[in-house]
Amino acid sequence: MPDDRITQAIDQYCVRLRRALRGVPSGERDEIVQEVRMHLLERIESEQHMTEEAVSRVISAAGDPKELAKECEMQAMFRQAATSRSPWLLLHTTLRWAMTGGAGIAAFFVTVLGYGCGAVFYLCALLKPFFPSRIGLWLAPEHTLSFGYWNGRLSGTEVYGVSVRPPASFVLGTLGPTEGPIRELLGLWLIPIGVVCGALLLLVTTLFARWFIRRFGPHESDGSPSRLVPSVSRTA
Amino acid sequence: MAILGSLWTGRLYGLEILHLLERNASLGLAEGTLYVILNRLKTDGLVESEWVDAGTGHPRKYYWLTPAGRQRLRGMARFWIRFAADLETLLEPALGRKELANARR
Numbered sequence: 001m002p003d004d005r006i007t008q009a010i011d012q013y014c015v016r017l018r019r020a021l022r023g024v025p026s027g028e029r030d031e032i033v034q035e036v037r038m039h040l041l042e043r044i045e046s047e048q049h050m051t052e053e054a055v056s057r058v059i060s061a062a063g064d065p066k067e068l069a070k071e072c073e074m075q076a077m078f079r080q081a082a083t084s085r086s087p088w089l090l091l092h093t094t095l096r097w098a099m100t101g102g103a104g105i106a107a108f109f110v111t112v113l114g115y116g117c118g119a120v121f122y123l124c125a126l127l128k129p130f131f132p133s134r135i136g137l138w139l140a141p142e143h144t145l146s147f148g149y150w151n152g153r154l155s156g157t158e159v160y161g162v163s164v165r166p167p168a169s170f171v172l173g174t175l176g177p178t179e180g181p182i183r184e185l186l187g188l189w190l191i192p193i194g195v196v197c198g199a200l201l202l203l204v205t206t207l208f209a210r211w212f213i214r215r216f217g218p219h220e221s222d223g224s225p226s227r228l229v230p231s232v233s234r235t236a
Numbered sequence: 237m238a239i240l241g242s243l244w245t246g247r248l249y250g251l252e253i254l255h256l257l258e259r260n261a262s263l264g265l266a267e268g269t270l271y272v273i274l275n276r277l278k279t280d281g282l283v284e285s286e287w288v289d290a291g292t293g294h295p296r297k298y299y300w301l302t303p304a305g306r307q308r309l310r311g312m313a314r315f316w317i318r319f320a321a322d323l324e325t326l327l328e329p330a331l332g333r334k335e336l337a338n339a340r341r
Contacts, residue, residue, distance in 0.1 A: 017268070028275060028279075031275065032271050032272065032275055035250065035271045035297050036268050036271055038294050038295065038296065038297070039250050039251060039267065039268075039271070041294055042251055042292070042294070042296075043251070043267075045292075061266070061267050062266065062267045062268040063266030063267060063268040063269055064266075065268075067266070068266070068268045068269060068272055071269065071272045072272050072275070075272075075275075075276050075279075079279065
């Protein structure tokens with residue numbers, strides 16, 4: 001049986017592991033810590049001599065708790081995001097995912113675009129009563145349609161919001177400067193239309209982000225080559 | 237896939253899985269990582285587990301494949317075999333048939 005000194009070393013490792021896993025649901029955290037603890041005990045008992053070197057070798061073979069925690073937290077975050085309604089969590093998850101590869105970048109780009117457009121529609125509906133002559137759906141030269149805030153200049157016109165120019169130009173941000181007359185199309189109808197379009201965009205973006213995470217997210221144990229043997233190195 | 241594969245023939249606990257991976261597939265991993273992966277596979281419904289008192293003074297957690305895990309492993313194995321065969325076709329000119337046959341051993 002391991003003596004107190006060895007048990008203490010294992011307990012210290014488990015405390016570090018538990019602390020590092022604080023972002024993981026408590027049930028899962030308890031299971032992992034308990035299992036790693038049993039693993040360390042059995043590994044140490046199988047050593048011929050329970051020396052300090054042997055103990056520290058066994059503990060270091062278990063891996064750095066912070067690295068293990070990173071893996072767990074990513075998994076927990078993806079699982080939570082796959083069923084979440086929180087735009088913040090979905091944006092945060094797709095941002096973390098974007099740092100790991102192409103699928104994540106695509107997911108983050110579409111999520112930012114969807115939520116960004118939704119936020120513009122909501123914000124315009126909210127601010128229309130305070131800036132009735134500056135916020136609207138604007139028709140500019142070359143059939144450009146812009147939903148947002150107009151800077152009020154007839155020359156050097158700029159609109160901040162969402163702009164579409166046929167056949168295939170789309171801008172989220174600043175459009176302009178453009179020359180020529182600009183006309184508002186909706187008046188106070190902008191308020192209900194902004195609310196409905198904003199809500200639809202938030203809903204569609206949330207559903208898309210959740211589907212994309214479920215289908216292509218790294219938490220899913222599918223058969224793509226990069227996930228067949230995760231975090232494993234080939235030994236000599 | 238390697239971890240699922242190690243469970244194909246029956247129930248194993250963590251240390252047995254590690255030994256099997258090292259012995260049969262020359263695969264080594266940070267040992268704590270194994271439990272993180274097993275935890276994920278369990279959450280995905282691919283393995284099931286239970287604590288068993290093995291009479292060694294502390295319990296062991298045994299894992300086994302669920303029907304979904306077996307199905308997933310077969311899909312992964314098919315994918316991997318095709319993938320490896322395609323790569324082998326690509327690499328054969330570089331090594332030659334004789335050296336390739338030696339490398340397979």
